[in-house]
Amino acid sequence: MASDIIVFRYGHRHVRDYRVTSHCCLVSRAFGASKTYVMGETDEKILRTVDEMNAHWGKGAGVEFVDGWRKKLSEYQKKGYTSVHLTMYGTPLQEVEKELAKKDKLFVIIGSQKVEKEVYDKSDYNISVTLQPHSEIAALAVFLDRVQAGAELGKKFAGAKIEVEPTQRGKQVKEYAERKK
């Protein structure tokens, strides 16, 4: 299983994409990635949302806005990350997930608006999650779930002030006076 996963969100339009990009960042965090890059103009509201999540629910992937994708992709490829671009046109996930699950480090690119052809060419893998149009949020979640074989579902986040106590009915949480180690 990958020792590190980075998520790169290709494209973010200010205001218009706030909720969808937020969902991407929160999925990246909840499903165990260590960092989320968002390509686009810095959106303070998204940074605040994710920072607050990390402050309350424990330390997970933070967010950084960047201008372009080429430098980051090349930087992580040089560091030994396998790059995977999620697209409905790619190789079906189920055909390569075992191979991908063996990679030590993953750099996962998810689109929003139209993605340049060069992203398809420069990524090590182009992978589809179903061959139907749906949602980059859903594709990211299923991809992260499958390449980690569900290990992320029970992940504990260090430094949590609040944690869910699973229950069959209603809501139960544990709150800590000090941050949990």
Next chain:
Amino acid sequence: MASDIIVFRYGHRHVRDYRVTSHCCLVSRAFGASKTYVMGETDEKILRTVDEMNAHWGKGAGVEFVDGWRKKLSEYQKKGYTSVHLTMYGTPLQEVEKELAKKDKLFVIIGSQKVEKEVYDKSDYNISVTLQPHSEIAALAVFLDRVQAGAELGKKFAGAKIEVEPTQRGKQVKEYAERKK
């Protein structure tokens, strides 16, 4: 594996929720549900989006807007559907997915704004996908993927005018002069 899955989106605010609700509807369709109900004022734009998808990419779950949740939940429970409410406070999915995968028919409720306590009480199961706050779109996708053991990933949609031909690089589609059976 379930012979039928219905998705119920609890809550939709006109305009503001357009994109997130659309993603829910498209995930429901792409991951093999047969119908999506959305609780809220009818949003013609969402109906058009999903109708166009079904016209081009093959027949999957259509969308219907409804006023409330009680009638639909009770109607489907009477028809023998097992109801599952996805919530970060519920029983972890990985603990019950085998049991759920054996159910013949599923009625899956996903929230948006705050969900009434009664939904927790009346659902047969309250299930969490990770114990962290993230996205109902992601929770729905991972849930549908796991209870169907990935069978939905290769699903073919009848009546498609266009289909993806998976490829390692770029985009390839097949277009049909007549709708595919």
